[in-house]
Amino acid sequence: MHSFTEQLLNGLTLGSIYALVALGYTLVYGILLMINFAHSEIFMLGAFAGCGTLVALSALPWPLSVGAAFLMGMLACALVAVAMEKVAYAPLRRAPRLAPLISAIGVSIVLQNSVFLWRNDFLAFPTVFPPTQINIGPVTLSLIQIVILGSSLVLMGGLWLFITFTRLGQAMRACSxxxxxxxxxxxxxxxxxxxTFFIGAMLGGAAGILYSLYYGSIKYNMGFLPGMKAFTAAVLGGIGNVPGAMAGGLLLGVSEAMGAAFLPEAEWKDVLAFAILILVLILRPRGLFGERTSEKI
Amino acid sequence: MLEVNNLSVSYGKITALHGVSLRVGRGEIVTLIGANGAGKSTFLKAISGLLAPSEGEIYFEGKRINGLPGHAITKRGLVQIPEGRRIFPLLTVEENLMMGAFFRRDRGGITEDKRLVYESFPLLHERRKQLGGTLSGGEQQMLALGRALMSRPKLLALDEPSMGLAPIVAQQVLRIIQKINREGVTILLVEQNARAALGIAQRGYVMETGSVVMHDQAKNLLANDKVKQSYLGIQETLLT
Incomplete structure (x- = not known):
């Protein structure tokens, strides 16, 4: 049951979600040198917007409704993130670096509590995927895992193509x-x-939907733990470094899955994630891939 | 072409520029000389929109530009190459050049300008796939010039272009600046090497502690005793 390969795949599934969220932290940090603590709320909003869309479109066949949920979730997150940057961060551009950081915590509280006022309990996320298990050789994968891995791969590949080859992507790197x-x-x-906020939030929103599809329920504070872990992943890969965030996410996901399987108590996996954060900060504060210090995007 | 009236800039409570007025006519090379900390870079940052003046007006081609963001001023043709060149170290040479044309939409013109830049700086063409940060100081200055030319400047403001370069390379850079000027670009040159700058400029302004203390034809400034003593002194002693 807890075979190594299966745990590896579970870890990669979770890790690819962390990686998507970590990219949002890293992209923003690359340009503004600021940790956008409200990003975990973007993740949560993506899940809620996706949930709403799925419920509204439940009559449609699942590929259509899921596609629409991603579109709506990502767009809603992107717009909220752009607005939050204009309202809460842009006016502080020339302020000391602590000011936007505190503003970000404020935005996080506002967003979380706005959802809390509306729904303060768990909401079931619609189950859209048939619980099909697919065997590839000796490995068993569920359909949802394939969807998560596939769409993360597409999104990350798209981001890489964007920042490498397009004029706007090059301008993003120039700014960083x-x-x-x-x-x-x-x-x-x-x-x-x-x-940058738009793109980071699109990835974060998509991650929120993937996460909810995987775990099946959503709540106003659901962003906190995955957000912290994705932040850990970004630091692990070297914050500001795009490939680093991708690798850091996958690495963290895999170590967490291994921890859950092989540590005496499965709950210790969260301890493991934050132990990694502390160790990285002590031993290699630039992160695993952070040696090229000025490479931020 | 550029007219600056009574410009003041403050950093918090410290006033860095006190009522500076300066004029650059179309086609001229004008130099701004002065010691370290006299306010030359602050002046360039203010006309490029990176610093907000507390007082005064800046007119470029007859239109007021103070208050405009930096990128909008560049788009109008007032392009600055900042101190230290500030090329993008992790973009390739070609990507760096293309960033200079970021705001332009005329694909044909961009391709043509890129060809011209490569023609003027064959070395950049050779290294076009290399990261900007791997170039030597002189090569980076060529890249900064090429990148600025990609913005089709009408007025090119340069902050200490010869800083940190070997004398021979610095000479070469000044000759390139003269050539750019002959091709129709007005030049505002900020330099610590006053002798070299006055050698290629028609007019010069001398700044001291945030104010313009003198302005005249370059040849008069070169002959002026006070200028000789304060800004050309080192070279004078070296010659005797």
Missing amino acids: QDREAAELVGIPVNRIISL
């Missing part, structure tokens, strides 16, 4: 390397910052 120089060469830095 030198914001002032970017403004001087004619890049509208504030718009690039909005774009």
Whole structure:
């Protein structure tokens, strides 16, 4: 049951969700040098928006309703994130670095409590996927795992293509390397910052939906733990570093799955995640892939 | 082309510029000289929109530009190469150049300008796939110039372009700046190497502790005793 390969796959499934969320932390940090603590609430909002869409469209066949849920969830998150940046972070651009950090915690509290006022208990996330098990050689995968792994791969690949080859993606990298120089060469830095929040939140929102599809229920504070873990993953990979966030997420997911299977108590897996965070901060504060210090996006 | 009236800039309670007025005519090379900390870089940052002036006006081609964000000023043709060149170290040479054309939409013109830049700086073409950060100081200055040219500047403001370069390379950079000027780009040159700057400029302004204390034809400034003593002194002693 807890065979090594299966745990590895479970870990990669969870890890790819962490990686998607970690990318949002890392993209924003790359440009603003700020940890967007409200990002875990974006994850939660994605789950709620996705849930709402699925319930509303439950009459449709699942590929359609799930597709619509992703579209709605990602778009809603992106818009909320862009608005939150304009309202809570942009006015603090020239303030000391602690100010936007505290503002982010404020946004997090506001978003979480807005949902709390509406629903303070667990909500069942619609079960859309048939519980099909698929055997690939000796390995058994559920359909939902394949969906999670596949869509994370597509999203991460898309992000990589975007920042590597498109004009806007290159401008994002330019801004993360030198914001002032970017403004001087004619890049509208504030718009690039909005774009960064937009993209990071799209990934975070998609992650929220994938996570809820996997675990089957949602709640106003559901973002906290995965958010902290994704943040750990971003630090693990070297915060500000895009491939680092992807690798850090997968690594954290796998170590957590292994921890749950092989540690004396499954609950120790959370301890493991944060022990990793502390160890990285002590031993290698730049993260595993952070040696090229100025590579931030 | 550029007219700055009574410009003041403060950092918190410290005033870095006190009522600076300066004019650059179309086609000129104008230099701004002065000691370290005299306010030259602050002045350039203010006209490029990176710092908000507390007082005064900046007109570029007859239109007021203070208050505009930096990227909008670049788009209008006032392009600055900042101190230290500030190329993007982890973008390739070609990506760096393309960032200079970020706001442009004329694909044909961009391709043509890129070809011209590579023609003027064959070395950049050779290294186009290399990361900007791997270039030497002189090569980075060429890249910064190329990147600025990709923005089709009408006025190019340069902050200490020869800083940190070997004398021969610095000479070469100044010659390139003259060539760019001959091709129709107005130049505002900030330099610590006053002799070299006044050598290629038509007019010069001298700044001291945030104010313009002198402005004149470059050749008059080169002959001026006070300028000689304060800014050309080192070279003078070296010559005797």
